[in-house]
Every structure is written in structure tokens, then in C-alpha cells.
Amino acid sequence: xxxxxxxxxxxxxxxxxxxxxxxxxxxxxxxxxxxxxxxxxxxxxxxxxxxxxxxxxxxxxxxxxxxxxxxxxxxxxxxxxxxxxxxxxxxxxxxxxxxxxxxxxxxxxxxxxxxxxxxxxxxxxxxxxxxxxxxxxxxxxxxxxxxxxxxxxxxxxxxxxxxxxxxxxxxxxxxxxxxxxxxxxxxxxxxxxxxxxxxxxxxxxxxxxxxxxxxxxxxxxxxxxxxx
Amino acid sequence: xxxxxxxxxxxxxxxxxxxxxxxxxxxxxxxxxxxxxxxxxxxxxxxxxxxxxxxxxxxxxxxxxxxxxxxxxxxxxxxxxxxxxxxxxxxxxxxxxxxxxxxxxxxxxxxxxxxxxxxxxxxxxxxxxxxxxxxxxxxxxxxxxxxxxxxxxxxxxxxxxxxxxxxxxxxxxxxxxxxxxxxxxxxxxxxxxxxxxxxxxxxxxxxxxxxxxxxxxxxxxxxxxxxxxxxxxxxxxxxxxxxxxxxxxxxxxxxxxxxxxxx
Amino acid sequence: xxxxxxxxxxxxxxxxxxxxxxxxxxxxxxxxxxxxxxxxxxxxxxxxxxxxxxxxxxxxxxxxxxxxxxxxxxxxxxxxxxxxxxxxxxxxxxxxxxxxxxxxxxxxxxxxxxxxxxxxxxxxxxxxxxxxxxxxxxxxxxxxxxxxxxxxxxxxxxxxxxxxxxxxxxxxxxxxxxxxxxxxxxxxxxxxxxxxxxxxxxxxxxxxxxxxxxxxxxxxxxxxxxxxxxxxxxxxxxxxxxxxxxxxxxxxxxxxxxxxxxxxxxxxxxxxxxxxxxxxxxxxxxxxxxxxxxxxxxxxxxxxxxxxxxxxxxxxxxxxxxxxxxxxxxxxxxxxxxxxxxxxxxxxxxxxxxxxxxxxxxxxxxxxxxxxxxxxxxxxxxxxxxxxxxxxxxxxxxxxxxxxxxxxxxxxxxxxxxxxxxxxxxxxxxxxxxxxxxxxxxxxxxxxxxxxxxxxxxxxxxxxxxxxxxxxx
Numbered sequence: 001x002x003x004x005x006x007x008x009x010x011x012x013x014x015x016x017x018x019x020x021x022x023x024x025x026x027x028x029x030x031x032x033x034x035x036x037x038x039x040x041x042x043x044x045x046x047x048x049x050x051x052x053x054x055x056x057x058x059x060x061x062x063x064x065x066x067x068x069x070x071x072x073x074x075x076x077x078x079x080x081x082x083x084x085x086x087x088x089x090x091x092x093x094x095x096x097x098x099x100x101x102x103x104x105x106x107x108x109x110x111x112x113x114x115x116x117x118x119x120x121x122x123x124x125x126x127x128x129x130x131x132x133x134x135x136x137x138x139x140x141x142x143x144x145x146x147x148x149x150x151x152x153x154x155x156x157x158x159x160x161x162x163x164x165x166x167x168x169x170x171x172x173x174x175x176x177x178x179x180x181x182x183x184x185x186x187x188x189x190x191x192x193x194x195x196x197x198x199x200x201x202x203x204x205x206x207x208x209x210x211x212x213x214x215x216x217x218x219x220x221x222x223x224x225x226x227x228x
Numbered sequence: 229x230x231x232x233x234x235x236x237x238x239x240x241x242x243x244x245x246x247x248x249x250x251x252x253x254x255x256x257x258x259x260x261x262x263x264x265x266x267x268x269x270x271x272x273x274x275x276x277x278x279x280x281x282x283x284x285x286x287x288x289x290x291x292x293x294x295x296x297x298x299x300x301x302x303x304x305x306x307x308x309x310x311x312x313x314x315x316x317x318x319x320x321x322x323x324x325x326x327x328x329x330x331x332x333x334x335x336x337x338x339x340x341x342x343x344x345x346x347x348x349x350x351x352x353x354x355x356x357x358x359x360x361x362x363x364x365x366x367x368x369x370x371x372x373x374x375x376x377x378x379x380x381x382x383x384x385x386x387x388x389x390x391x392x393x394x395x396x397x398x399x400x401x402x403x404x405x406x407x408x409x410x411x412x413x414x415x416x417x418x419x420x421x422x423x424x425x426x427x428x429x430x431x432x433x434x435x436x437x438x439x440x441x442x443x444x445x446x447x448x449x450x451x452x453x454x455x456x457x458x459x460x461x462x463x464x465x466x467x468x469x470x471x472x473x474x475x476x477x478x479x480x481x482x483x484x485x486x487x488x489x490x491x
Numbered sequence: 492x493x494x495x496x497x498x499x500x501x502x503x504x505x506x507x508x509x510x511x512x513x514x515x516x517x518x519x520x521x522x523x524x525x526x527x528x529x530x531x532x533x534x535x536x537x538x539x540x541x542x543x544x545x546x547x548x549x550x551x552x553x554x555x556x557x558x559x560x561x562x563x564x565x566x567x568x569x570x571x572x573x574x575x576x577x578x579x580x581x582x583x584x585x586x587x588x589x590x591x592x593x594x595x596x597x598x599x600x601x602x603x604x605x606x607x608x609x610x611x612x613x614x615x616x617x618x619x620x621x622x623x624x625x626x627x628x629x630x631x632x633x634x635x636x637x638x639x640x641x642x643x644x645x646x647x648x649x650x651x652x653x654x655x656x657x658x659x660x661x662x663x664x665x666x667x668x669x670x671x672x673x674x675x676x677x678x679x680x681x682x683x684x685x686x687x688x689x690x691x692x693x694x695x696x697x698x699x700x701x702x703x704x705x706x707x708x709x710x711x712x713x714x715x716x717x718x719x720x721x722x723x724x725x726x727x728x729x730x731x732x733x734x735x736x737x738x739x740x741x742x743x744x745x746x747x748x749x750x751x752x753x754x755x756x757x758x759x760x761x762x763x764x765x766x767x768x769x770x771x772x773x774x775x776x777x778x779x780x781x782x783x784x785x786x787x788x789x790x791x792x793x794x795x796x797x798x799x800x801x802x803x804x805x806x807x808x809x810x811x812x813x814x815x816x817x818x819x820x821x822x823x824x825x826x827x828x829x830x831x832x833x834x835x836x837x838x839x840x841x842x843x844x845x846x847x848x849x850x851x852x853x854x855x856x857x858x859x860x861x862x863x864x865x866x867x868x869x870x871x872x873x874x875x876x877x878x879x880x881x882x883x884x885x886x887x888x889x890x891x892x893x894x895x896x897x898x899x900x901x902x903x904x905x906x907x908x909x910x911x912x913x914x915x916x917x918x919x920x921x922x923x924x925x926x927x928x929x930x931x932x933x934x935x936x937x938x939x940x941x942x943x944x945x946x947x948x949x950x951x952x953x954x955x956x957x958x959x960x961x962x963x964x
Contacts, residue, residue: 009575011788012577012786012788013556013559016734019793019794040705040740040741041742043543043547043742043746044536044540044543046536047535066759121777124686141759147778149774152777153719153723153778154776157720176741176742182741189706190706191707191708191768192772193767195765195766198762199762203762204628204678204714206626206645207674208518210674212674214675214679214682215714215715217719217763247954247955249913252913253917253953254947254948256949256951256954260954277906280909285896286896286899286903289879289883289892290879290880290881291880291883291896292880292883297900298904379859382860382863383859410860413856415858416856417892418853418854420938420939421854422854423938424942425503427943428507428820428821430943458929461944462942462943483949486946488926489950
């Protein structure tokens, strides 16, 4: 193991302080920076992130579709049926890896006789995953995934097709609203291991700058926006 | 010329022309065109004798001491005028945007440099933004295209002013390039220090010019114009290259840049 | 990576003569700048966000020691580790030791310019550890044994056909023995080949776009999802980041994210923006058991407090090179090291020495387009000019330039003498140019007349001579 010697740390921090022509921050200067850290100032407000809730939902759907996801707006009771129907419409196998989340368990999957469901983390061979979402961001049509026992990160990445179940009431305006929700849920300064904010399917422009979908992550992202 | 300044009483009257060394040596008609445009707008124009160059060659080569010496000389030469006007965005920008920064360690000179900077203008912007000139009495038959020289565009915001005035020239049509705002590759000493890169850049520019179908190329900086004219002529192009001030001042019948005297 | 910045001029010659490169650059020049323009127009607050982005970075740099310590404190509290690397060699050693501690055989790497800066791949290979680049562009150039030519699009210098040939050469042994012609097939083949590498990798190594002091998180922005696979599947995640990547809070990240993707690719948002905070928690179903952050200085702390400090605001979006006509003419390899274009022309002399990279800050027309699109408003031409001043002070400016400059400044400071000489020059030049109005060759102006005619002066004397005559009459 390579515990960096204290000397290296002191060398870098000392070098910074020498360049800034001061010692370690103390007194009022330190208090001011700590205060900024404790109550972070927001940047300039982005108008399109400040809409009333129904317009936020509409904007979310509009951007998600513009950025190559597909969206279905459904009632809670329609969620399982829509998953099955989506797979059929796209000639995908009726077999999914599903996040073991209370949200998804709250829907009645018993009617989907043809659908095979495996609960757990993602495997390299998975074709389709179904997960919930911690939030949606209206400003850019982005879904936000917080890792945890109910949401393995691998489900967001390994399958070819990612089906996301997102409640309308979880759609917020911009990133700042997501941070507020994270702090409320996990505690100030605390975070899940991974927060993935995902905007549409995986893509690359690395060959001649032409966008191609499905670089390493899912080629398709289907978002079920569920009415509350 | 008919001009309609917002408030004639506060207009700068006593104007000094910063000729620029390229105009002085290669294309004096640009200087006379500038004088005519300024006089038509009601200004009294002086040309201080002690001016040579704004100092950009030294400044952009990293020779700060020489730049400061030249800047002080320019500051002296142009003391007391209401406005200092250059038919060039890069020289005008040098005076108005770069001189003060040369004297961060010399408050007295810095104050003088800031005073000069506050009175210094590029010609098109002075005519339109300061004097309120909206049209000129000139005629130029044919289609022209206009190149936005970099310093004028990005340091001084010269974009609509020349286009607006050109719109009042009888017989003239403006065909825009696809990328009029991309550098022509002149860059002062750059074009001889890195001739291959400069050539690639100007070749792209001449292709863009040719694609407009315009018979005349205009711009507001003689360095860029000489670079583009030289490339067009090497390529055998018949496009005529002129400083925008010449066309606006009704001097569009002079031989174009790089063309022989007629007759 | 070994620098060839000293050979800039001959690199330029090769670049201008490479038809594949020129084809690729032609696409780049229109693509990136047009998409950025549209993205900026779609967001009315874009300019205000750029101002704030600049202010956030300035604030952070002024308190860099504080935020780095705060970041470290959070990472340790979460069960991760922070390693401080004053030099590139220190960073290489730290990463190699970490890899050895888990007996790593392969490392899945997500594109990291800092890893290029410290030449990590060569180091790992020498130790028998295989680094696998997983960003498609980086993967392509790793197969071709080439350096990246762009900080966000490392293979932007290549055409589709070149990629197809490279894949055929390297993938045939894996059973892919058909030469592909479609981009989506090339992407699919790389996905298939790399998927297995992800599953096999012992260590995932990523860079970071930002390190968030408030939470101890590293933030990564990608389009492909390769960084996320790298930080989720292997049992150790190493984040390699330079010290100026730290920012105070998530709110600050929101501002920077809004300008980053739009400036870089003209996207509203990149596909994946990921916050990694510590190792796998006990109840998590996946994720790495170890989380390490290597903080690299490599000369940056000494840039603070100098006239070059503003370059440390850079968020590596690539907009400056996408809009640079010099980069557009010669591409990234000509610059000879990791960071090309205007930001590279400022940063490279700092990192490899101004003697080695003396050409880079000079190879600019100061057209200012880079500064006009920089999301954190770095005055790149001004910083390049500062390098030219340092070169002049150190007598690194080429002799011919110095001599010409000395002669010119002697004259420029003596207006009367200058006036007499230019009057003669004007007459002589006008006389010889009278027939054609221009010269196709001119003594001492070979750099000009090799490619261009030189316009002759108008006959009739200099402006000042004619003005004086007009005054008299």
C-alpha cells in the first residue's frame, strides 16, 4: 500500500500557500469560506428550470425525447403492462433484470404472465433492466439514479435497454433541486456511493463526430412517467 | 454625406487620425478616405506628425520595454484631442484596450494611457456609435463581401457598423461569407513566422470569399486586406480588395490593393 | 507522453500534408462551433452562467488549500483514501502500488488527460499491468499507438475508414475478420470487445471533471458510460485528478455543468454525469471495495499567484481548440504533447518547459476566438502573450525576430528618421511594383511571397508626405 507520505501532502499545500502568499486560512477568512460551504450560493437561475409542476413534467418529456429517450405517460396501474408492451413492440425478450426496490414492488406484476423477472444487480448478459429513479430533471430531460440496496448501479449500465419508472412528483426543475432532495434523503454532506444522472441512451461522437447510440451503456432508454 | 448625430453639441470635434504604419506606407488613400468621412461628419481632422506605429509588433513579440516606450510616444503625440481614430481595429484596439495594462507598475503613465484609451476609436465604430452617422453619399456598383477583422470584431464590437453604412452605398449589394468572423491568417508577424499555417488559413478564407460570388472584398484592417489580396492574386482571382473606408468615401474607383495604376 | 513540441514546425508540415487529417479537420471546424452556438442560443442565461463559472473557479483557486483539505476530510470519512502526488513520477508510483496491492492484471481506464500527462500507460505496461482504454476514441488511438489529438475527442484526426482498418487489424484475432464500413457497426464491435474487458478488469481508473469538496465526491461527465462501468465493476476505483479540479459545492457543480457540455459538444447535457462518493457501502449490491483519489500537482501550485493563474480555471471542454483557426489547420498532434490548441499553448510551456514548447504560444494570430467562447472566460491570447514576454526575457525569441524587432523599434522611436526612410522605401517599392501593382517575390519576405503576392504601395508617396504637401498648398 502506498500511503502518501505526509511530506507530499505538506509539499503541495505549502506550495499553494506560498503561491497565494499566505499561511493556512484562519480567522474571518476561514469562517467566510466555511460559511459558503455550509450554505452554498446558487448560480444564476435558469428560467426553464423554474416552471409550475405540470409544465415541468411536460418539459422533462420533451427534452428526454429530443435527446433520444422514449417516453410513455401512464397511470400507476398501467406500469407493468406498459413494460411488457414496450418489450413486445421492440421485439425484445420478455425477460428483465429488475431493481429490488419498494417502488417497483409496489406495482402489481402478477398480471404479466409472459414476463420473466430477475431481481438483483446487473449482469453482463442482461438484455433489459427495469429501475426506478430518484428524480427527473425537467431542464434537460435527465433521470437521476441514486445507488443503494434498492438500486444497483450496474442495472443503469450493462443492459442494452433500460426501462426507467419515474413518478411525476419526482420531476424537479434543475440540478439544484436534486441536490436539495439528496440532502433531505441522505443527510447534509452525505451521499449514496453513486449518483448517476443520465440523459438519454449511451452515445459516442468519437468517429467523425457523428453521434451513434449505444457506445457502452444502454442503446435504448424508455421512461415511464407515472401520474401520481 | 448626411449624418444625424444624436446631440451635435457634445460631439467630439477635434479628431486626430492615427494613420497606422501600413496605411502610411502602402495605402495612403485609406487615410484620406478616413479624413473625408470624418470631415463630412463635421470633425476637424489633424494628423499629429510624431506618430509612427502603435507598438503591436513589439507587444506581440513579447518586448514589453519597447512597447511601453512606443506607447508613451503615442500618448504624447495624441495629447489634447477629443478623439483619436484609426482606420484599423487592431491598432485602435491596441490604443483603447492594451495600453493601460502596460503601465500597471507606473500609476502616472497608466492614468495617461487610460485617458488616451478612453478617447481612442476604430473608424467605423467612431462614425456610427459616436457620431451617429447612418449613411454616406457614395456609389459602388456590384456585389461585395465583408471580412470581420479579429480585433475590431472581438475587442471593439465592430460588426454591424460597417454593414449599416455599406447598406447606404448606392449600387452595392452585400453577399456574406459563410464564416466572415474567422481569422484570415494574417496575425502580424505570425504570417511570416508560420507561413504554412497562415497560408492554410488564408486559402480557406479565399475559398469562402470566392463562394460568395462577390467581385469585391472589403475589410477594415489593411494587414488582413493585404494578406487576402496577396492570396487572391496568387490564385489568379479577379476579386478586387479594398478598405471599407475607401468605398464609403466614394474612392471605390482607385486601383484596388495589389492592382497597377491604370493607363 | 514524450513531448515533440520543440518540433512544432516540422509537425505542422506533416499535418498540412496529411489528407485524412485535413478531411477530419474540415468536419471539426464546422461541426463543433455551430453546435456550440446553437446550444448557447437555446439558453438565455448562458452568458451569466459563464460569468459565474469564472467567479466560482477564481474563488476556489484563492482558497485551493482549504478546499483540498475539506475534500480529503470527506473522502476519508466515507472510507476512501486521498493520495497527494507532487510530481508525475509520484502519481505513477502511487497508482502502480495501488494496482499491485490487488494483484491487478488489467486496468479499465476511462479517458483522462491527466493520465496522458503523467504517461501512465507506459508505466503500467512496463510493470506487466495492462491498461485498457475504454473511451471509444482513446481505445482507437491506443490500438494505433498514437497520442490523443483533442482533449475531448481524442481520435478526431481519424476518418471512419482509418478506424475500420485499425479494427480489422486488431480484432481479427478475436474473430471479427470482416472489414466494417458503417459507423454504428464499428461502435457495436468496440462495445462487444470492451465489454469483456470491463468484466475482467481488476481496477477502474478514471479522471474527474470536478472534485466536490462539500461531499468528497468525484464528478465525471461522459457520453458513452465507460467511466461508469470503470467505477462500478472492478473492485478498486482510482480517481486521478489534478488539484485545480476541486470545486466547493454541488451548487457550483450545477453552474459548471451547464456551461461544460454546451461549450464542449453543443449538447444540452452529456449522457452521463456521475458523482462517485467513496467505496461500496455495506448494503450496496455493486461497486468497488476501495476508492482512492490521487491528487496531482505537477507544477500547478506554482502557477497560482502568477500572471498565468487564470489557466487554472480551465475545465477542459475543448471549445478553444474547436474554434481555433490554427488548431483547425494543423490538428492536435502538431502541438506535440497532451494539451493542444490555445489552452495547450498556455499550459504546455508550464508543464514541459518554455524552452521545449516555445513555438506554441507564438503560433497564434491572437484572433481571440478562443477567449470569446471560453466558458470560464480565460483570456487565452493575453496568457500566450505573457509566454512570449517570458521567452523574450529569456532570449528564447529567434535571433532573426529579435534583430528585426530591434531595427524596427529603433526606427519606430525616431519618427523623423522613420519618415525619411519610409518615404524612400515607398518610392522604391512603388517604382518596382508599378507594372503589376504587386510582387511575386520580394527580398527578405520569402515567408510571405512563397504563398502570396505582396501588394505594391500606391504611387505618390507615403500618407504623411502627401498630408504635409496638402497642408502646405
